[in-house]
Amino acid sequence: MDxxxxxxxxxxxxDGSLEILLSKIEESPYSILVTLSGYxxxxxxxxxxxxxxxxxxxxxxxxxFNCQNLNYISSTGIGSLTSIxxxxxxxxxxxxxxxxxxxxxxxxQLLGFSNVFNLKDSIExxxxxxxxxxxxxESPFPKVFECPVCAKKLKAIKSGRFRxxxxxxxxxxxxxxxxxxx
Numbered sequence: 001m002d003x004x005x006x007x008x009x010x011x012x013x014x015d016g017s018l019e020i021l022l023s024k025i026e027e028s029p030y031s032i033l034v035t036l037s038g039y040x041x042x043x044x045x046x047x048x049x050x051x052x053x054x055x056x057x058x059x060x061x062x063x064x065f066n067c068q069n070l071n072y073i074s075s076t077g078i079g080s081l082t083s084i085x086x087x088x089x090x091x092x093x094x095x096x097x098x099x100x101x102x103x104x105x106x107x108x109q110l111l112g113f114s115n116v117f118n119l120k121d122s123i124e125x126x127x128x129x130x131x132x133x134x135x136x137x138e139s140p141f142p143k144v145f146e147c148p149v150c151a152k153k154l155k156a157i158k159s160g161r162f163r164x165x166x167x168x169x170x171x172x173x174x175x176x177x178x179x180x181x182x
Contacts (some may be wrong), residue, residue, distance in 0.1 A: 006032065015047045022055075028130045030093065032060035033123065037069035040077030045170055049080045053087070054056050061093025064126045068099030073107050081117070089158065094148060094175070095124040115172045115180045116161060140177030147171065 003010040003022045010022065017037040025031040032055060040048050055063065063084065073081075075127035085095045096118045100108070108114040120126040142157045157176045161182050172182035 003091060004107035007058055010051065010054055013047065013050070017041075018044050018048060018049075020051055021039065025062075025127055025130070027127055028062060030059055031064065031127070033129050034065045035066040035069070039065065041072065041074040041078065041139065042076040044078045045074075045080045046064075048077070052080075052084045056084075056087050061088055061091040063088060063095045064107045064123060064130070064132070065095065065097045066099050066123060067097055067101060067104055070101060070104055073104050074110060076105065077109055078113055080114075085117075087135060094119055094130060094146050096129060097124050098126050112161070112172070112182045115160075115174065115182065118175060137167045141175050143173065145173075145179055148179060163167070 001022070006022045006024060018036065018040060021035040021037070023033040023035065023048040025033055034052075034055070052063070060161070064072060088095050096119050099122075099133045100119055105114065108117060118129070120129060141159070142155055144155050145151060146152065146169060147154055147169060148165040148171065150164060152166040154162070154171075154172050155165065156162060159173050159177075162171050162173065163169070164171060170182040174180070
């Protein structure tokens, strides 16, 4: 199946440093598998974001990024991913990463996103996660919790990175409601 079969005009624009291959996830009607090959940096992040916006304009709200062949990502690329995640969450969707290479995972960790991004070991595990999210519909949000630094009571309506209003500590709350210092 060609990318244009899933998203009209997707292949109209190309970038030699990043190849994007689209595959429909049959078990989850609003989900798509995006296989990335190459790298995402300052020079091609606008192209990447534009291509992902084309997906979000269609019925797809869940994106599974297969990063097995993604060799590098810069902080600008991370910024693109956070923007895509924000768009997905606004539509009630998720982004999930599988096959993240050590170099890419290192950038995620250095910038504090390994606790924010949803990382799975396999495409099957990501598909199962998305199916479970759709089936049970239960969410830990809104969540009332104590700041791990100053114990101030806080409330989060969604997962993400937050700053404590009292001590200014950065707190990460994962999709499952688990809390970490960021």
